[in-house]
Amino acid sequence: xxxxxxxxxxxxxxxxxxxxxxxxxxxxxxxxxxxxxxxxxxxxxxxxxxxxxxxxxxxxxxxxxxxxxxxxxxxxxxxxxxxxxxxxxxxxxxxxxxxxxxxxxxxxxxx
Amino acid sequence: xxxxxxxxxxxxxxxxxxxxxxxxxxxxxxxxxxxxxxxxxxxxxxxxxxxxxxxxxxxxxxxxxxxxxxxxxxxxxxxxxxxxxxxxxxxxxxxxxxxxxxxxxxxxxxxxxxxxxxxxxxxxxxxxxxxxxxxxxxxxxxxxxxxxxxxxxxxxxxxxxxxxxxxxxxxxxxxxxxxxxxxxxxxxxxxxxxxxxxxxxxxxxxxxxxxxxxxxxxxxxxxxxxxxxxxxxxxxxxxxxxxxxxxxxxxxxxxxxxxxxxxxxxxxxxxxxxxxxxxxxxxxxxxxxxxxxxxxxxxxxxxxxxxxxxxxxxxxxxxxxxxxxxxxxxxxxxxxxxxxxxxxxxxxxxxxxxxxxxxxxxxxxxxxxxxxxxxxxxxxxxxxxxxxxxxxxxxxxxxxxxxxxxxxxxxxxxxxxxxxxxxxxxxxxxxxxxxxxxxxxxxxxxxxxxxxxxxxxxxxxxxxxxxxxxxxxxxxxxxxxxxxxxxxxxxxxxxxxxxxxxxxxxxxxxxxxxxxxxxxxxxxxxxxxxxxxxxxxxxxxxxxxxxxxxxxxxxxxxxxxxxxxxxxxxxxxxxxxxxxxxxxxxxxxxxxxxxxxxxxxxxxxxxxxxxxxxxxxxxxxxxxxxxxxxxxxxxxxxxxxxxxxxxxxxxxxxxxxxxxxxxxxxxxxxxxxxxxxxxxxxxxxxxxxxxxxxxxxxxxxxxxxxxxxxxxxxxxxxxxxxxxxxxxxxxxxxxxxxxxxxxxxxxxxxxxxxxxxxxxxxxxxxxxxxxxxxxxxxxxxxxxxxxxxxxxxxxxxxxxxxxxxxxxxxxxxxxxxxxxxxxxxxxxxxxxxxxxxxxxxxxxxxxxxxxxxxxxxxxxxxxxxxxxxxxxxxxxxxxx
Numbered sequence: 001x002x003x004x005x006x007x008x009x010x011x012x013x014x015x016x017x018x019x020x021x022x023x024x025x026x027x028x029x030x031x032x033x034x035x036x037x038x039x040x041x042x043x044x045x046x047x048x049x050x051x052x053x054x055x056x057x058x059x060x061x062x063x064x065x066x067x068x069x070x071x072x073x074x075x076x077x078x079x080x081x082x083x084x085x086x087x088x089x090x091x092x093x094x095x096x097x098x099x100x101x102x103x104x105x106x107x108x109x110x111x
Numbered sequence: 112x113x114x115x116x117x118x119x120x121x122x123x124x125x126x127x128x129x130x131x132x133x134x135x136x137x138x139x140x141x142x143x144x145x146x147x148x149x150x151x152x153x154x155x156x157x158x159x160x161x162x163x164x165x166x167x168x169x170x171x172x173x174x175x176x177x178x179x180x181x182x183x184x185x186x187x188x189x190x191x192x193x194x195x196x197x198x199x200x201x202x203x204x205x206x207x208x209x210x211x212x213x214x215x216x217x218x219x220x221x222x223x224x225x226x227x228x229x230x231x232x233x234x235x236x237x238x239x240x241x242x243x244x245x246x247x248x249x250x251x252x253x254x255x256x257x258x259x260x261x262x263x264x265x266x267x268x269x270x271x272x273x274x275x276x277x278x279x280x281x282x283x284x285x286x287x288x289x290x291x292x293x294x295x296x297x298x299x300x301x302x303x304x305x306x307x308x309x310x311x312x313x314x315x316x317x318x319x320x321x322x323x324x325x326x327x328x329x330x331x332x333x334x335x336x337x338x339x340x341x342x343x344x345x346x347x348x349x350x351x352x353x354x355x356x357x358x359x360x361x362x363x364x365x366x367x368x369x370x371x372x373x374x375x376x377x378x379x380x381x382x383x384x385x386x387x388x389x390x391x392x393x394x395x396x397x398x399x400x401x402x403x404x405x406x407x408x409x410x411x412x413x414x415x416x417x418x419x420x421x422x423x424x425x426x427x428x429x430x431x432x433x434x435x436x437x438x439x440x441x442x443x444x445x446x447x448x449x450x451x452x453x454x455x456x457x458x459x460x461x462x463x464x465x466x467x468x469x470x471x472x473x474x475x476x477x478x479x480x481x482x483x484x485x486x487x488x489x490x491x492x493x494x495x496x497x498x499x500x501x502x503x504x505x506x507x508x509x510x511x512x513x514x515x516x517x518x519x520x521x522x523x524x525x526x527x528x529x530x531x532x533x534x535x536x537x538x539x540x541x542x543x544x545x546x547x548x549x550x551x552x553x554x555x556x557x558x559x560x561x562x563x564x565x566x567x568x569x570x571x572x573x574x575x576x577x578x579x580x581x582x583x584x585x586x587x588x589x590x591x592x593x594x595x596x597x598x599x600x601x602x603x604x605x606x607x608x609x610x611x612x613x614x615x616x617x618x619x620x621x622x623x624x625x626x627x628x629x630x631x632x633x634x635x636x637x638x639x640x641x642x643x644x645x646x647x648x649x650x651x652x653x654x655x656x657x658x659x660x661x662x663x664x665x666x667x668x669x670x671x672x673x674x675x676x677x678x679x680x681x682x683x684x685x686x687x688x689x690x691x692x693x694x695x696x697x698x699x700x701x702x703x704x705x706x707x708x709x710x711x712x713x714x715x716x717x718x719x720x721x722x723x724x725x726x727x728x729x730x731x732x733x734x735x736x737x738x739x740x741x742x743x744x745x746x747x748x749x750x751x752x753x754x755x756x757x758x759x760x761x762x763x764x765x766x767x768x769x770x771x772x773x774x775x776x777x778x779x780x781x782x783x784x785x786x787x788x789x790x791x792x793x794x795x796x797x798x799x800x801x802x803x804x805x806x807x808x809x810x811x812x813x814x815x816x817x818x819x820x821x822x823x824x825x826x827x828x829x830x831x832x833x834x835x836x837x838x839x840x841x842x843x844x845x846x847x848x849x850x851x852x853x854x855x856x857x858x859x860x861x862x863x864x865x866x867x868x869x870x871x872x873x874x875x876x877x878x879x880x881x882x883x884x885x886x887x888x889x890x891x892x893x894x895x896x897x898x899x900x901x902x903x904x905x906x907x908x909x910x911x912x913x914x915x916x917x918x919x920x921x922x923x924x925x926x927x928x929x930x931x932x933x934x935x936x937x938x939x940x941x942x943x944x945x946x947x948x949x950x951x952x953x954x955x956x957x958x959x960x961x962x963x964x965x966x967x968x969x970x971x972x973x974x975x976x977x978x979x980x981x982x983x984x985x986x987x988x989x990x991x
Binding site: 046058 | 127128130131132134135137138139160161162163164166167170171173174175176
């Protein structure tokens with residue numbers, strides 16, 4: 001049961017990351033901050049699990065990374081979305097919307 | 112090569128991963144510091160927020176594909192270590208697999224090459240040969256036909272699409288002063304189109320070559336061209352002097368074209384018959400036809416019978432009183448039926464062997480899996496996914512299967528080579544090429560490898576099927592395995608033992624039969640004798656005095672050359688002897704026909720072969736030179752036709768001599784001596800009545816020489832050839848070799864071959880059965896480790912546990928041996944024809960085989976049994 005939950009979160013996390021990265025080159029720390037900010041602390045994303053997800057996405061070619069200087073002059077790894085990544089994001093969002101619509105419909109009719 | 116670079120950049124990648132994560136922590140820490148926390152507290156909070164650093168890194172690494180390669184390499188190393196640690200298991204499993212694959216591939220390849228695809232000829236399954244059978248004697252009368260008969264057969268278009276014939280003849284190839292004897296075939300028009308094999312070089316014989324005014328040509332066999340003419344392509348288009356005719360070599364036939372097993376083929380034109388050298392006035396042709404699809408062999412035979420009835424009126428001497436025609440498939444005619452049956456038997460047995468090899472491997476893997484069930488349960492409990500365990504097992508199975516397959520391919524290859532090397536000449540068609548059959552090999556490999564993977568994965572299936580706790584608590588603890596599985600395993604052992612008994616029994620019978628054959632007293636001594644046929648040019652050697660004008664000076668020359676003890680003329684090659692003839696004895700009336708074999712020989716013949724004179728005397732030189740009608744007979748003839756009467760001085764008539772081209776008008780001979788019986792129909796057949804007469808009485812019949820030497824006969828070959836050419840340089844030796852060689856070739860080679868095959872087979876079978884018994888017993892005892900521990904804890908002595916295991920093994924062995932004996936007895940009738948001088952129900956052999964198997968089986972049980980007694984009761988019960 002614990003494993004199934006992790007699977008679900010992983011898929012969701014991937015989508016969230018893609019969505020955040022879509023906004024432009026951004027480093028890992030900023031992504032984690034942004035996700036927390038958007039989700040208004042609803043998702044307690046363990047920061048450690050963000051990086052494997054990022055690496056997975058990079059390995060699949062949905063995001064790509066560059067080492068650049070930050071505003072404070074430090075070297076950091078900046079991620080941005082690839083063309084494939086954008087497509088993936090679109091399809092995942094569509095999928096997600098359909099799913100949530102379906103769930104909402106079921107919940108409404110079940111009342 | 113991007114992936115290679117990535118692989119090399121692993122260190123850099125690690126560094127970057129590290130700095131990426133450090134950057135994150137740094138940022139977080141700074142954020143906390145900015146929020147007013149102390150430096151130390153900020154660091155602590157940042158670390159807590161992040162979670163485990165190393166697990167995160169590991170997870171990042173797993174995202175990369177290089178990681179999978181690493182894991183696989185680790186799996187390989189781990190599997191290899193495991194297999195090396197359990198060396199006994201690994202070796203036995205690999206050996207069982209390799210033996211199953213190797214033996215089945217080797218023997219199936221031979222069977223397939225020899226039985227199913229022996230010929231490279233077009234549509235060879237529809238080729239048939241024709242024979243004439245003597246119905247009274249129930250044996251073949253002749254398989255060769257007169258040209259008229261052949262032409263009539265060929266006209267039966269409703270039966271045959273086409274027919275061709277060949278006439279075998281000795282061909283003397285004269286090159287300068289020397290002559291070489293080659294075997295030649297005259298072939299009828301359309302022969303090469305009939306067989307449909309493209310030549311290797313040049314062209315085959317074409318329709319124009321058979322015309323009356325066509326220039327004489329011939330084509331050569333590939334093997335002859337390579338062995339006797341050094342594969343010289345410039346010979347093409349050159350004239351050869353063959354039997355005094357200048358013929359042009361126009362082609363070298365394909366390597367697998369060996370029709371008639373001869374060296375060369377010549378067209379039979381209308382003008383050819385005159386120069387053919389066969390000794391009788393008539394020429395007999397071998398006939399091959401292509402039967403029409405849908406026409407049965409029986410139909411064809413019955414129609415040919417009608418034709419034969421007509422010809423029997425024209426050529427009454429060429430037909431027995433009651434006869435029938437027989438049409439036989441070509442493949443069947445060329446391969447002796449006993450050999451064919453033996454091969455079928457072997458191929459069935461070899462399939463079983465493969466099955467047994469696989470069953471053994473399966474049992475071994477199951478035994479190993481049982482003892483490892485806990486290991487896998489523990490791994491699963493520690494978090495190994497099912498996929499991970501399956502992969503681990505797959506790698507292990509792969510290593511086993513790979514080693515077994517490689518060794519199996521090697522064994523198969525070596526086996527095919529060995530069998531091809533020991534197959535005696537004339538057992539299989541000379542067109543047959545024995546080589547490894549790749550599809551058979553593939554089949555065996557797939558069967559073996561599938562077994563390994565299937566049973567190698569067994570523990571993984573178990574792990575996934577039952578829950579972890581159950582596995583950990585209960586593995587291998589049942590009082591016995593699942594009952595159905597156990598029954599099957601035991602059945603396999605019984606079947607293995609039974610098959611092994613049968614194989615060993617057959618092998619032992621072959622050995623005993625062979626020994627019996629070798630012990631047969633020949634009645635003559637074959638050592639140190641050089642022999643050769645000497646086909647004399649027919650046109651110059653027609654009469655007795657003409658033949659004598661060749662042999663008399665030759666024998667004198669040979670006798671006076673150093674190293675020669677005796678030299679004699681002979682008409683056949685002992686221990687096969689003489690020309691069959693009807694025999695009359697003066698003053699004896701008898702209702703049935705009397706037959707005997709007569710030998711045309713010179714005075715030293717009996718002395719040379721060390722045949723003992725029992726009564727009277729041998730011929731003198733003068734008697735031979737004067738062509739006197741005197742005869743020496745053997746004991747069998749004396750006993751059978753003279754009875755108690757003293758044969759010396761009596762007269763005997765050899766009717767066959769009247770029918771020779773150089774006929775003997777009054778073939779009565781006076782008996783001057785009786786000699787001891789010597790084998791004259793080979794070793795296995797009873798001795799026939801035999802008569803020796805001076806060779807000078809007729810000019811007909813094939814002649815040859817026997818030379819007894821002091822040293823190795825083969826070293827004398829050149830000297831003998833020189834003496835022959837000194838007398839007549841157009842005469843060449845045919846098939847010169849030692850008498851021992853021919854004895855080996857025609858008498859011992861085939862049984863020895865059978866011995867080889869059955870011996871290898873029985874050896875492999877025995878090895879596999881040992882492995883089989885061992886693996887099943889090992890599995891059974893491994894499952895019962897807990898039970899044994901309990902028994903010993905309750906006070907059972909280790910000897911009683913030992914006895915218990917051995918008793919179990921013994922029960923299986925006894926059942927197998929019993930079943931094997933029954934199989935052997937059932938098989939006895941089939942192998943009787945292959946045996947000589949030993950009964951297929953020989954009790955001594957059966958007893959010995961049963962004893963041997965029992966011993967080996969018990970030895971195989973011993974190891975697992977010993978292990979069972981060494982079970983530490985505490986260790987076995989600890990997890991209760």
